Amino acid sequence: MARYDRAITVFSPDGHLFQVEYALEAVRKGNAAVGVRGSDTIVLGVEKKSTAKLQDSRTVRKIVNLDDHIALACAGLKADARVLINRARIECQSHRLTVEDPVTVEYITRYIAGLQQKYTQSGGVRPFGLSTLIIGFDPYTGVPSLYQTDPSGTFSAWKANATGRNSNSMREFLEKNYKETSGQETVKLAIRALLEVVESGGKNIEIAVMTKEHGLRQLEEAEIDAIVAEIEAEKAAAEAAKKGPPKET
Amino acid sequence: MECVFGLVGDGFALVVADSSAVHSILVHKSNEDKIMVLDSHKLLGASGEGGDRAQFTEYIQKNVALYQFRNGIPLTTAAAANFTRGELATALRKNPYAVNILLAGYDKDIGPSLYYIDYIASLHKIEKGAFGYGSYFSLAMMDRHYHSGMTVEEAVDLVDKCIMEIRSRLVVAPPNFVIKIVDKDGAREYAWRESIKDTTGAPTS
Numbered sequence: 001m002a003r004y005d006r007a008i009t010v011f012s013p014d015g016h017l018f019q020v021e022y023a024l025e026a027v028r029k030g031n032a033a034v035g036v037r038g039s040d041t042i043v044l045g046v047e048k049k050s051t052a053k054l055q056d057s058r059t060v061r062k063i064v065n066l067d068d069h070i071a072l073a074c075a076g077l078k079a080d081a082r083v084l085i086n087r088a089r090i091e092c093q094s095h096r097l098t099v100e101d102p103v104t105v106e107y108i109t110r111y112i113a114g115l116q117q118k119y120t121q122s123g124g125v126r127p128f129g130l131s132t133l134i135i136g137f138d139p140y141t142g143v144p145s146l147y148q149t150d151p152s153g154t155f156s157a158w159k160a161n162a163t164g165r166n167s168n169s170m171r172e173f174l175e176k177n178y179k180e181t182s183g184q185e186t187v188k189l190a191i192r193a194l195l196e197v198v199e200s201g202g203k204n205i206e207i208a209v210m211t212k213e214h215g216l217r218q219l220e221e222a223e224i225d226a227i228v229a230e231i232e233a234e235k236a237a238a239e240a241a242k243k244g245p246p247k248e249t
Numbered sequence: 250m251e252c253v254f255g256l257v258g259d260g261f262a263l264v265v266a267d268s269s270a271v272h273s274i275l276v277h278k279s280n281e282d283k284i285m286v287l288d289s290h291k292l293l294g295a296s297g298e299g300g301d302r303a304q305f306t307e308y309i310q311k312n313v314a315l316y317q318f319r320n321g322i323p324l325t326t327a328a329a330a331n332f333t334r335g336e337l338a339t340a341l342r343k344n345p346y347a348v349n350i351l352l353a354g355y356d357k358d359i360g361p362s363l364y365y366i367d368y369i370a371s372l373h374k375i376e377k378g379a380f381g382y383g384s385y386f387s388l389a390m391m392d393r394h395y396h397s398g399m400t401v402e403e404a405v406d407l408v409d410k411c412i413m414e415i416r417s418r419l420v421v422a423p424p425n426f427v428i429k430i431v432d433k434d435g436a437r438e439y440a441w442r443e444s445i446k447d448t449t450g451a452p453t454s
């Protein structure tokens with residue numbers, strides 16, 4: 001099996017591309033990231049690993065703008081992310097220059113996925129070790145979208161999804177609890193999913209909310225703490241309601 | 250017969266351009282917008298070869314936007330002016346752009362500024378400037394009446410004086426002008442000065 005690790009252009013006898021699978025492993029080790037699509041709001045959240053005391057946390061932005069109406073969060077190798085994000089930003093402007101139109105979410109997702117796929121086929125270079133969650137509003141119809149790409153270069157649209165560490169638990173939670181939401185409810189759903197696998201508190205999660213009118217807005221730590229407190233209170237109330245009635249008799 | 254001119258006032262800068270799109274003896278349209286809003290606080294007034302003007306200014310606009318996404322912070326006016334000049338200079342000895350530019354911007358710590366960039370890539374930071382045949386008249390009027398720290402009303406009055414000179418003294422004077430302003434609240438259209446109204450609808454770029 002070890003022989004098929006070397007050059008990524010080589011298939012293994014049972015039809016695997018091992019480098020791509022190892023890249024997916026790298027993603028599974030990356031920080032947790034979640035995306036939720038509401039009717040008028042789309043939310044991205046990432047786990048923030050505790051920053052070193054001397055580090056300036058403002059320079060470690062995990063949710064970035066690709067254009068005025070498109071944002072991206074990723075899980076995996078952050079250095080690879082920088083390269084991919086740079087190429088995507090250039091493509092967003094290049095598209096505007098050549099066709100005088102902003103990109104659609106699907107177009108830029110297909111572009112990023114295409115880049116990721118190229119590095120699974122052209123020999124000699126390893127694939128990008130990251131999966132991305134891309135959100136945005138269609139520039140003309142205003143329809144919100146959430147897409148995911150992975151190191152193999154596949155992409156698809158989602159109502160809600162998670163990637164990175166413990167993504168399975170988050171996805172299970174989302175499958176159980178997803179419903180069409182809007183505004184603050186969408187933000188709460190994303191945070192609740194993230195809190196399933198991340199230590200509670202504004203210090204440990206980074207949330208960004210995108211709306212048609214205001215574009216991307218990063219939430220302050222204080223805001224996140226407030227919402228987390230709301231969620232905990234709701235959870236406590238739900239627990240109490242469950243235990244409450246039987247004791248009455 | 251294109252006219253572009255501009256000046257710096259107290260906390261703002263104005264750029265004025267004619268709005269005729271001309272090919273030989275034919276006027277294609279009289280409501281062409283030649284002052285591009287480069288980003289939230291910059292104006293780029295351009296005159297010259299039609300295709301080059303659109304191509305070059307759009308290219309600069311998209312690169313300025315890209316810088317902002319990459320770095321999370323907008324370019325200063327000086328940086329944008331130097332970048333623009335650099336692009337003109339690079340193309341100069343191969344495939345020159347025949348475009349003259351007045352770049353006006355507002356920076357929070359510096360205030361308003363105006364840059365003169367001509368088609369052979371000269372760059373000058375100026376208080377008042379002009380391009381085209383109209384410059385013979387507008388520069389003379391501005392030399393006579395301009396003083397630093399003008400209010401918006403005084404500046405627009407001076408602009409109207411310049412437009413009056415151009416209309417009365419230039420043999421093929423453009424009929425319509427657009428005035429755009431940039432100040433701490435951003436770059437935006439200020440007014441049109443029309444002597445021939447286009448009947449088909451609102452002015453477009």
